[in-house]
Structures are given as C-alpha cells and as structure tokens.
Amino acid sequence: MSSSLSVSAPRRLSRRLAALTAVLVLLAGTVLASLAVGARAIDPAEVWRALTGGPASPEAIATVVGLRLPRTVAGLLVGLCLGLAGAVIQGLTRNPLADPGILGVNAGAAFFVAIAVGVFHIMSPAAYVWFAFAGALAATGAVFLIGSWGSMGSSPARLVLAGMAFGAVLAGVTSIIRLSNRQAFNAMVAWEIGSLSNTTWPVVAGVAPLALVGCLAAAIVARPLGALALGDDLAQALGSRLAVTRLVGVLAITLTAGAATALAGPIGFVGLMAPHVARWLIGPDQPWIMALTAGLAPTVVLAADIAGRVLTPPGELPAATLTAFVGAPVLIGLARRRQARGL
Amino acid sequence: MSRAARRRAALNLTLALIGLLGAVLALGLGDYPLTPAQVVEALVGSDSGFARTVVVEWRAPRVMVALAFGAALATSGALFQSLTRNPLGSPDVIGLSTGSYTGALVAMAWAGSGRLATTSGAIVGGLATAVLVYVLAHRDGVQGFRLIVVGIGVTAMLHAFNLFLLARLREETAMTAAIWGAGSIGLIGWDRALPALAVLAALTPLTVAAAPALRQLELGDDAAGGHGLRVEPARLAILALGAALTAVVTASAGPIAFIALAAPQIAQRLTRSPGTPLLASALLGGLGLLAADLAAQFVLPMAVPTGAVTVVLGGAYLVDLMIREARSDKTAR
Numbered sequence: 001m002s003s004s005l006s007v008s009a010p011r012r013l014s015r016r017l018a019a020l021t022a023v024l025v026l027l028a029g030t031v032l033a034s035l036a037v038g039a040r041a042i043d044p045a046e047v048w049r050a051l052t053g054g055p056a057s058p059e060a061i062a063t064v065v066g067l068r069l070p071r072t073v074a075g076l077l078v079g080l081c082l083g084l085a086g087a088v089i090q091g092l093t094r095n096p097l098a099d100p101g102i103l104g105v106n107a108g109a110a111f112f113v114a115i116a117v118g119v120f121h122i123m124s125p126a127a128y129v130w131f132a133f134a135g136a137l138a139a140t141g142a143v144f145l146i147g148s149w150g151s152m153g154s155s156p157a158r159l160v161l162a163g164m165a166f167g168a169v170l171a172g173v174t175s176i177i178r179l180s181n182r183q184a185f186n187a188m189v190a191w192e193i194g195s196l197s198n199t200t201w202p203v204v205a206g207v208a209p210l211a212l213v214g215c216l217a218a219a220i221v222a223r224p225l226g227a228l229a230l231g232d233d234l235a236q237a238l239g240s241r242l243a244v245t246r247l248v249g250v251l252a253i254t255l256t257a258g259a260a261t262a263l264a265g266p267i268g269f270v271g272l273m274a275p276h277v278a279r280w281l282i283g284p285d286q287p288w289i290m291a292l293t294a295g296l297a298p299t300v301v302l303a304a305d306i307a308g309r310v311l312t313p314p315g316e317l318p319a320a321t322l323t324a325f326v327g328a329p330v331l332i333g334l335a336r337r338r339q340a341r342g343l
Numbered sequence: 344m345s346r347a348a349r350r351r352a353a354l355n356l357t358l359a360l361i362g363l364l365g366a367v368l369a370l371g372l373g374d375y376p377l378t379p380a381q382v383v384e385a386l387v388g389s390d391s392g393f394a395r396t397v398v399v400e401w402r403a404p405r406v407m408v409a410l411a412f413g414a415a416l417a418t419s420g421a422l423f424q425s426l427t428r429n430p431l432g433s434p435d436v437i438g439l440s441t442g443s444y445t446g447a448l449v450a451m452a453w454a455g456s457g458r459l460a461t462t463s464g465a466i467v468g469g470l471a472t473a474v475l476v477y478v479l480a481h482r483d484g485v486q487g488f489r490l491i492v493v494g495i496g497v498t499a500m501l502h503a504f505n506l507f508l509l510a511r512l513r514e515e516t517a518m519t520a521a522i523w524g525a526g527s528i529g530l531i532g533w534d535r536a537l538p539a540l541a542v543l544a545a546l547t548p549l550t551v552a553a554a555p556a557l558r559q560l561e562l563g564d565d566a567a568g569g570h571g572l573r574v575e576p577a578r579l580a581i582l583a584l585g586a587a588l589t590a591v592v593t594a595s596a597g598p599i600a601f602i603a604l605a606a607p608q609i610a611q612r613l614t615r616s617p618g619t620p621l622l623a624s625a626l627l628g629g630l631g632l633l634a635a636d637l638a639a640q641f642v643l644p645m646a647v648p649t650g651a652v653t654v655v656l657g658g659a660y661l662v663d664l665m666i667r668e669a670r671s672d673k674t675a676r
Contacts, residue, residue, distance in 0.1 A: 146666060161430055165661040168601055172654030175525050180645045185518060193506050268499055317507070324503035328496035332479055335492035 016288055019281045023295035030302045034072040035064060037306050039316075074199040075302040075319075078264045081211050081256035083297025084218040086271025087278075087290045088256075091225035092249045093159055096334075099272035100140075100257040103159070104167030106266035108139020109258070111170040113191055118177040118184035126203050128191075129262045133207070136258035142166060144250050194265040194320025196305050207259045214255025218290065221249045226286030267320040269327025270297050276334060300326070351614045351623065358626035362410060365633050369406045370398050372641060404536040408528050409636045409649075410629040412592045413602055415543050417628020418550055418621060419588035420603030421610070422581050425557055425619040427487030433604040434589040437494020440598035441501045442472025443590060444524050447597075448508045451520050458535075461523065465594040472497060473586035477579075526599035526650020528636060539595040546588055553581050554621055561618045599650040602628050605657035612664055631657060 036047050042060050050056040050064040082100065089098040100106065112135025116128040146162045178185045190198075224245040260267065278292035301319060304326065308317035370386075371377040375397050377385070385398040420433040434440065446468020447461045454460040480486075480493040505524075509517050556577045559567040564574050592599065610623035635652040643652075 146662065162662065162665055164431070164436070164604075165658045165665070167658075168604075168654050169658035169662065172600075172651045172658065175521075175651045175654075176643075176647050179522060179525060179648060179651070182518070185521065186514070189506075189510050189517070193510050194503075268503075318510075321503040321507050324499045328500040331496040331499075332493050335480070335489045335496070336482055 012283075016282045016285075020288075020292055020295065023292055023299065027295050027299045027302075030299050030306070031072055031076070034075060034302045034306050035068050038063065038068060038309055070199050070201050070204050071196050071305070072302065074196050074204050074263050075305050076298045077204065077208060077211050078196070078260045078267065079270060079298030079301035080215060080294055081260035082267060082270040082301065083274040083293040084215055084290060085253050085256040085260065086273075086297075087275040087286075087293045088218050088221060088225065088249050088252050089271070090275055091221075091228060091286055092246065092253070094229065095159070096276070099268065100253070100261070101266065101268045101271075103163035103253075104139045104143050104170065105136045105253075105257040106261055106268070107167035107170040107174070108135040108137075108142075109133070109261040110188070110192060110266065111135050111174045112138070114174045114177040114184055114188060117187045118181045121183070123183070123187060126200065126206075128187075129203050129207065132191075132262040132265075133210070133258045136261045137254045139166065139170065140250070140254040140257060191265045193318040194267045194323075195308070195316070195318035196264050196301075197316055197318070199263065203263065207263055210255055211259035211263075214252050214259060215294075217248050217252035218256060221245055221252060222287040222290045225249065229284070229286065264301075265318075265320065267301065267323055269323045269331070270300050273323075273327045273330045274300060276330070347614075347616065351616065351620060354614055355622055355626060358623065358630060362626060362630050362633070365630065365637075366406050366410065369409075369633060369637055370402050372637070373397070373402060400533070404531055404533045405528060405636065406633065407540065408531050408536050408596070409633040411540055411543055412528060412596055412599065413606075413632025414625040414629040415546075415588045415592050416599060416602040416632070417606035417610075417624040419585040419592075420628075421607040421619045421621050421624040422550075422553070422557065422585035422588075423603070424607050425561055426578060426581055426585075427490055428561070429487055429491055430604065430608050432487055432491050432494075433607070434585060435598065435600050435603050436498070437476055437491060438472050438498035438501060439469050439586055439589045440593050440600065441498045441505065442475075443469035443593035444598050445501045445505055445508075446471070447523060448505055448512075448520055451516055452508055452512060462594045465597075466590050469590035469593055470586060472501065473582070473590075477582060522648055523597045525648035526593075526597040526653070527648040528596045528599075528632075529640070529646075529649065531595060535595060539591055542591050543588070546584065546591075549584055550588075550621070553577075553584060557581060557621075558618065597648070597650060599632065599653055601654045601657040602631055605661050606631055608661060609664065 035051065036042070036044050040059075040063055042050075042063060046056055046060045047064050048054070050060045051069075056064075085100050085105075086098070089100065089103065090096060092098075109132040112131040113128050116122040116131035122128050122131070143159070143163045143166050146166065174188075178188045224241075228242070228245060257271075274293045274297035275289055277296055278289045282288050282292060300323065304319040304322035307322050308319055311317055367379050367382050370382045371379055375393075377394060377398065381394055382398055385392075385394040388395070416434075420435075423432045423434055423437070424430055426432065443465040446464035446466070448464075449468070450460040450464025454464070476490065476494045476497050479497070480490040482489070509520060509524075512520060556567075556572055559570050559572050560574070560578065560581075567577075568574050589603065606628040607619045607624040610620050610627050611618075613627075614620050614623050632649070632653060635656055636649045638656070639647045639649045639652045
C-alpha cells in the first residue's frame with residue numbers, strides 16, 4: 001500500500017476487525033434466537049438439552065432438531081449466498097444497485113418451478129427445488145450472455161435493462177402457466193412468497209454443496225473484483241485477468257443466487273442491502289466488504305425469519321416480506337443520502 | 344422538412360395505418376367471422392342486422408379499449424422515461440401499477456370483490472403510490488435517478504405486501520384477484536369502457552399541451568430554466584399527468600405490464616430520435632396492446648389475460664432489439 005495511507009492503516013485495521021467481530025457476535029446471537037424462538041414456547045435450557053443430546057422431552061427434540069435446526073441452517077446458507085451474490089454482482093457490473101432479483105434470477109427460478117408444477121405435476125418442494133436451481137442458473141447465464149454481446153458488457157445500464165426485459169418475458173409465461181392451472185397456482189403462491197418455513201433436511205443437504213462451491217468462487221474473486229472497481233484499464237495494468245475474473249464471478253453468482261432461490265423462494269433486498277451496509281461500516285475494500293457481508297446477510301435473513309414467526313401469531317409472515325420492508329427503506333435512504341448515479 | 348422529421352412522419356403514418364387495418368381485422372375475428380368488407384359495411388352502413396350488433400356492441404369496445412389503453416400506457420411511459428431520462432423510469436417499474444394492485448387487493452379483502460370497490464381501490468392505490476414515491480424522492484427537486492430507485496424500493500414493499508395478501512385470501516378470491524392482477528381487457532363492455540375512454544380523451548389535450556415543456560426538460564434543468572420554464576412545477580404537472588393515465592387504465596383493466604416500458608423504447612429505436620417520441624410511442628402502444636389481445640384470444644390454446652401476453656411480446660421484442668443493437672455496435676467498431 002502507498003505510504004500516505006500507512007499512518008491510518010493500523011487504526012483502520014482495528015476498526016475493521018472490531019466491525020467484523022461485532023457482526024459475528026450478532027450472527028451467533030441470531031442463530032441462538034432462531035433455535036430458541038418459535039410458535040411453541042420451549043424453555044432455553046430444554047432447547048440446549050435437545051441440541052446436545054441431553055435428557056429432553058421428545059416434543060422439544062422434534063421441534064428443535066426436526067424443525068428449527070434445518071430452518072436455521074437454511075437461513076444461514078440462504079443469507080450467505082444472497083449476500084455474496086449481491087456483493088459479486090455489484091462488483092462485477094460496477095453497479096451499486098445490482099441485485100440477483102434485478103438480473104432476472106428470481107424470474108428464471110419461478111419459471112422453472114411453474115413448469116415443474118404445471119407441466120410435470122411435480123408437487124413436492126424437495127423435487128422442484130432442482131427446477132428452481134436450474135432456472136436461476138439458466139436465467140443468469142442468459143442475461144450475462146445477452147449482456148456480453150458487443151458493447152453491452154461495458155454498460156451496466158444495458159445489463160440491467162436486459163435482465164429486466166428477460167425477467168419480464170419469463171414472468172409473463174409463468175403467469176400464463178399458473179393462471180391456466182389451479183394446482184400450479186396454489187403451489188406457486190406458496191413458493192413465491194419467499195419463506196424458510198418449509199425447509200427440510202434433504203433439501204438443505206442437497207443444495208448445500210453447490211451453495212458452498214458458489215461461496216468459494218465468490219471468495220476467490222474478492223480481490224480481483226476490488227481491482228475491477230478501478231476500471232478495466234487500470235485493473236488490467238495491475239495484472240488482473242479480466243476474463244477469468246468475470247467467468248468465476250458469473251459462476252459464483254449463478255451458484256449462490258440459484259441455491260438461495262431454490263431453498264427459500266425469491267427473497268429480495270438482502271443481496272442489495274448487506275454489501276452497502278458493509279461498505280458503509282468499513283469503507284470501500286472489496287475483500288473486507290465481502291467478509292462483512294458474509295456475516296451480515298445471514299443475520300438479516302435469520303432475523304427476518306424469527307420476526308416472521310412471532311409478529312402475527314398464530315400465522316407466520318414470510319421472511320421475504322420482512323426483508324422487503326426492512327431493505328426497501330435502506331434502498332430509499334441510500335438514494336436520498338448521496339448523489340447516487342449510474343444504473 | 345429535415346430527414347429525421349420525414350422519417351418520423353412516415354413511421355407515424357405507417358403505424359396509424361397498421362393500427363386501422365388491425366382494428367378492422369380484429370372486428371371481423373371471432374366465433375362469427377366477418378370479412379373486412381362486411382366489417383366496414385356494418386360500421387358505416389345503415390342496416391341494423393346481426394353483423395352490426397356483433398361488430399358495434401360486442402367487439403368494438405374491446406378493440407377501442409385495446410387501442411386507447413395501449414396508447415395511454417405508452418404515453419404515460421414516454422412521459423416518465425423522458426423526465427427521468429431512463430428506460431427504467433416507467434410507471435410499471437416505479438410502482439404505480441403495483442400500487443393499484445395493492446389498492447384493488449385491499450378492496451377485495453375487506454370490501455368484497457364488487458367492481459366499484461375494486462376500481463376505486465385501484466385508482467386510490469395507484470395515485471397514493473405516485474404521491475408517496477414523489478414525496479420520498481423529493482429533495483431540492485426530483486432527480487430522475489432518485490425517483491427510479493425510490494420507486495423500485497416502494498414497488499418491492501408493495502409487491503411483498505401483495506403476495507402476503509394473496510396468500511391470505513380465500514382460494515376463489517385469490518384466483519380472481521390474480522387474474523385481475525395479470526391485466527385483462529376481455530370483459531370490458533361499453534358500460535365500463537365509456538367512462539375510462541372519456542377520461543383518457545380529456546387527458547389527451549393536456550398531454551399535447553405538455554409536450555413542449557417536456558422537450559425543454561429533456562435538454563436539462565438549467566437549459567429549460569434558462570428558456571423561462573418553471574422547472575419543478577412543470578415536472579410535477581407532467582408526473583401527475585402520467586400517473587393519471589396509468590391509474591385510469593389500471594383501474595379498468597388491471598395492471599397491464601410492460602407496454603409503458605417497451606413502447607417508448609421501441610419507438611425511440613425505430614425513429615432513431617435522441618428523445619422519447621410521444622406520438623410514435625402512443626401509436627406503438629395501441630398497436631401492441633391490440634396485437635397482444637388478439638394473440639391472447641386467438642393464438643394461444645387457452646384463455647389468457649392480455650397483460651401476460653404484453654409482457655412476453657414486449658419483453659421478447661425489447662431483448663431482440665437490444666441484441667441487434669449490440670451486434671451492430673460490434674460490427675461498427
């Protein structure tokens with residue numbers, strides 16, 4: 001690093017470590033809360049015994065280990081994936097407002113789920129999760145393919161427009177399928193709402209390996225993405241291999257966004273919001289932003305899920321409703337705060 | 344006349360002619376098919392036979408509504424996109440249609456699914472969303488980009504709320520609501536079409552009057568101010584006009600997506616003009632909705648809401664245009 005920065009470097013590092021520690025503590029607290037809080041009130045000591053294999057009532061074991069544990073793990077995975085997907089998309093497109101949803105990932109996943117339910121009559125979430133995954137993969141790939149033609153890759157605005165146009169086409173076909181098939185309609189309403197309440201172990205275990213590969217790819221491109229933020233020419237001069245960075249970046253986005261959408265349905269705003277909060281906390285440094293995002297995003301998803309369990313008894317609010325209601329004001333605040341330009 | 348102006352005039356004339364021919368064709372299609380000659384005879388002739396009933400009473404409202412609503416949506420989109428200088432600044436992206444849907448859903452959930460409740464719910468919802476987005480985006484005036492971001496945020500909240508409401512409604516009501524929410528002009532007869540058409544007709548001269556101010560604003564706030572335009576009031580008036588156009592259409596037909604976004608973009612590319620051409624957008628919008636409605640009725644094997652078709656057709660055409668544009672950029676290099 002240059003010498004002019006070295007004076008403040010130790011202080012900056014300690015500030016960043018403090019932020020990371022605080023976020024991880026917050027995340028740990030949220031995980032515990034997610035295991036302890038629910039429609040059925042269970043004593044925390046009993047929850048602990050159920051988790052550690054101590055003497056607990058079978059009812060408590062069934063609730064904590066059978067329901068809350070997979071749900072919490074799913075929430076962690078979904079949050080991690082959404083946050084990293086958002087951070088990589090924002091870095092890759094140099095667009096502060098990019099989000100998996102904006103690039104048509106959700107529309108692609110919904111389209112394939114509609115085909116699974118409406119055409120192949122696949123009704124179990126464990127089976128159509130793979131359709132959601134494939135759809136997210138296909139949509140992201142297609143949007144980046146359209147976006148990489150000619151001069152389009154260099155213009156984030158066009159990439160976003162391509163994502164919205166393509167997503168709209170898929171959404172239109174989806175609505176035709178669901179409106180002409182009552183079965184598909186009911187299944188879609190349950191999936192589209194974006195909730196963790198139906199997660200089971202087989203689904204989580206099936207999606208987790210792919211999700212983790214995606215997170216690994218995201219971690220690999222963290223540093224090159226930081227160089228990319230300086231502009232193509234400068235990044236190249238600094239020795240970044242642009243093509244490789246882009247390829248691994250797109251791979252990371254498709255895997256993480258696909259896994260998250262497959263697990264929980266379309267959950268918006270986490271991928272948009274978490275990297276911004278991270279940047280606001282520790283300044284513009286891509287690897288640190290991604291590390292902090294990896295702690296912040298799961299916290300947000302789990303907190304939204306917990307709040308959804310307790311806010312409207314006896315029913316539940318889906319996590320996506322709460323992330324939208326927390327995330328949208330953050331977005332609006334960002335737009336008001338500074339002279340945001342681009343898109 | 345400059346070359347660009349000639350090109351635009353020729354395009355507008357062509358679009359108008361295609362629209363006219365399409366309307367005659369549409370009036371002849373159905374379970375009781377009529378040739379174009381029979382349609383014209385039924386329209387202008389003096390006899391009051393069965394053909395006249397079919398054409399004037401049954402099919403004409405739907406065709407009129409398709410042309411007028413499409414034109415209104417496209418005009419609204421052109422106004423918003425021109426003000427924000429961004430294709431994403433169209434009313435369906437910044438939440439006006441979603442707000443109308445919220446209003447209608449709330450009305451269906453608590454006041455029953457009567458037509459009056461739904462319509463007024465949709466109008467109130469759409470206009471309230473417009474006011475909310477404007478107020479939230481207002482800070483030393485309204486800058487286009489901020490308006491879009493705020494709009495996307497508000498849309499997301501309303502969308503989440505809509506899904507939540509939809510999952511809470513009884514199954515029958517939910518299906519009705521979802522069909523309304525996809526946008527359909529199939530069930531509109533003269534009794535419902537006339538009030539909406541009258542309001543749209545009243546808004547047309549206002550749009551024509553707003554066009555010069557819009558052109559000045561396209562040059563930038565400073566230049567417009569320098570020409571003696573009061574920038575912020577003019578912008579507010581144009582936004583209100585655009586919001587009203589969308590609200591009227593959405594209240595009668597449900598949210599018909601993508602015409603407002605796609606028509607001005609396609610018009611701009613066809614006319615190769617730097618700004619957003621109002622007339623060409625309106626003509627393309629009317630034509631697009633008519634085509635989508637015909638496809639919904641006669642091409643697809645099952646009955647499908649018009650709005651679902653407009654999304655698919657408009658989106659596909661926009662993707663195609665963007666790919667071709669990118670290719671020609673590539674060869675030009």
